[in-house]
Amino acid sequence: MTKERVIAACAVLFAAGVFVGCICNCNRIATVDVVAVVSKSPAVQALKNEQSVKAQELAAWLKNAEAEVEKESDKAKKEEMLQQYRAEFAQKRNAVSEKYNQDLQAIDSSISQTITEVAKKKGYKIVLNKSEVLSGGTDLTEEIAKAVK
Numbered sequence: 001m002t003k004e005r006v007i008a009a010c011a012v013l014f015a016a017g018v019f020v021g022c023i024c025n026c027n028r029i030a031t032v033d034v035v036a037v038v039s040k041s042p043a044v045q046a047l048k049n050e051q052s053v054k055a056q057e058l059a060a061w062l063k064n065a066e067a068e069v070e071k072e073s074d075k076a077k078k079e080e081m082l083q084q085y086r087a088e089f090a091q092k093r094n095a096v097s098e099k100y101n102q103d104l105q106a107i108d109s110s111i112s113q114t115i116t117e118v119a120k121k122k123g124y125k126i127v128l129n130k131s132e133v134l135s136g137g138t139d140l141t142e143e144i145a146k147a148v149k
């Protein structure tokens with residue numbers, strides 16, 4: 001064997017060893033059923049309840065606005081009131097929607113952070129959504145659900 005072939009063979013064996021070593025060190029894979037964690041989250045439940053209350057308040061406001069419009073007999077004033085109420089309703093609906101989206105994004109970020117922290121404490125290098133894994137991995141769903149605030 002020539003010197004170049006020996007060096008090449010050694011390089012291939014070294015690379016294979018590094019690759020196998022990486023695989024052995026990265027085999028700590030966990031799974032989390034994110035949908036289950038989100039549905040059990042007290043913050044998500046509170047946000048849903050708050051959103052329901054806001055929707056009821058908005059519906060009551062709309063009903064009152066419609067009653068006010070119906071009371072008006074002047075057609076021109078009625079149309080003006082309708083336009084005003086439509087604009088106000090759109091503004092209120094957008095404000096509620098924007099706040100909901102901001103709060104939901106904050107909760108999502110908090111849940112992601114909790115998943116990362118729990119996985120790191122347990123020594124997992126990779127965490128996958130359980131719905132994407134056919135088999136394997138350690139399921140941390142219940143532990144994450146308990147840790148989520």
